Amino acid sequence: MAVSHKGAISFGLVHIPVGLYTATQDVDVKFNQLCKDDMSRVKYKKVCASCGKEITSSDIVKGFQYEPDKYVVVTDDEFERIKTEKDKSIQILHFCDLSSIRPIYYDKTYHAVPETGGEKAFELLRRAMRDENKVAIAKTVMGSSETLLCIIPTDDGMLIETMFYVAEIKELPKEFAHPEVSDAELTMAKTLIGSMEKPFEPEAYKDEYQERLRDLIAKKIAGQEIVAPAAEQQGNVIDLMDALKASIEQAEPPAKPKRGRPKKGA
Numbered sequence: 070m071a072v073s074h075k076g077a078i079s080f081g082l083v084h085i086p087v088g089l090y091t092a093t094q095d096v097d098v099k100f101n102q103l104c105k106d107d108m109s110r111v112k113y114k115k116v117c118a119s120c121g122k123e124i125t126s127s128d129i130v131k132g133f134q135y136e137p138d139k140y141v142v143v144t145d146d147e148f149e150r151i152k153t154e155k156d157k158s159i160q161i162l163h164f165c166d167l168s169s170i171r172p173i174y175y176d177k178t179y180h181a182v183p184e185t186g187g188e189k190a191f192e193l194l195r196r197a198m199r200d201e202n203k204v205a206i207a208k209t210v211m212g213s214s215e216t217l218l219c220i221i222p223t224d225d226g227m228l229i230e231t232m233f234y235v236a237e238i239k240e241l242p243k244e245f246a247h248p249e250v251s252d253a254e255l256t257m258a259k260t261l262i263g264s265m266e267k268p269f270e271p272e273a274y275k276d277e278y279q280e281r282l283r284d285l286i287a288k289k290i291a292g293q294e295i296v297a298p299a300a301e302q303q304g305n306v307i308d309l310m311d312a313l314k315a316s317i318e319q320a321e322p323p324a325k326p327k328r329g330r331p332k333k334g335a
Contacts, residue, residue, distance in 0.1 A: 073179060076209055077187075078194070078220070079158040085191050086184035087159070089229055093178055098282050148213050156210040159218060159229075164203040170219060174232045181220070181227040191227070198222040257313040264320040 072088040079085075102111040114123050132140030183191035198205065198220075205220040207229075217232040250258075285295055 074209075074211055075184075077158045078181070078191075078207070079155075079160045080190075080194055083190050083194075084158065085194065086187040087181045087191065088184060089179040089181055091177075092180045092228060096276075097279060098286065152210055156215070159207050159209045159220075161205045161207045161220070164198070164201075164205050166202065167204045167221065170204070173238060174217075175219070176231040176233055179229045179231070181229045195222045195227050199224075254309060254313070257310060257317070261313055261317050261320065264317055 070090050073091055074089040075087075076089070077084040077086045103109065104111060115125075115129070116123055130142050130144065132142045134140050181191075199222040204222070207218040207220055209216055209218060211231070217234055219230040219232055221228045221230065288295060
């Protein structure tokens with residue numbers, strides 16, 4: 070797996086060289102766009118708006134528009150030239166509780182892996198953070214942006230989450246009402262939550278739609294007819310309390326029959 074970013078976690082006067090590797094992958098079925106007339110692939114070309122010439126990546130530079138149709142060009146070398154040593158490191162700003170961070174701030178997950186020579190300092194930081202139940206808030210420059218990070222210790226390593234800045238978080242699109250709920254309704258809702266509680270087991274969850282999509286593709290390749298699944302029957306429950314009661318009854322496992330005492334000599 071190729072490294073996505075290299076740097077060093079800066080922890081006081083301690084520097085821990087690490088590589089960041091993407092922790093997630095896209096496993097969805099991919100489709101190509103085809104011309105419906107002859108089933109040929111649709112291709113996209115990068116074309117100069119002025120001369121109409123097709124260009125490649127090596128012909129492209131980055132420009133900032135400061136006036137209409139006027140640009141200043143910044144090269145990759147110039148991006149690197151203005152980086153300080155602090156920018157090149159993953160600078161820990163402070164530590165905090167994981168529960169204090171709203172999930173909306175998380176963007177992308179990386180595995181942090183120590184480079185040669187940094188294993189002991191890496192393990193020391195991981196163990197200390199794990200024992201104290203803390204995560205670290207840090208900053209580094211990735212590409213041309215200063216990126217906010219959250220460093221999270223795990224049982225066998227550390228994850229680094231890139232984070233959004235508060236200015237990047239959108240507000241609620243509109244206000245909505247918060248109606249009063251009765252104690253009975255709240256108790257019933259909590260009972261339903263309790264009846265559905267179980268540990269998070271990552272292996273238990275699968276993308277069922279993708280499985281059906283792969284089955285659909287296999288059937289079409291084999292020339293089979295595609296049949297829609299039967300519609301699920303929805304209960305016509307309108308009252309909130311009735312809906313909660315029905316949900317609890319559905320979630321609770323059936324009671325096991327009581328066994329009578331065995332007869333002597335049986």
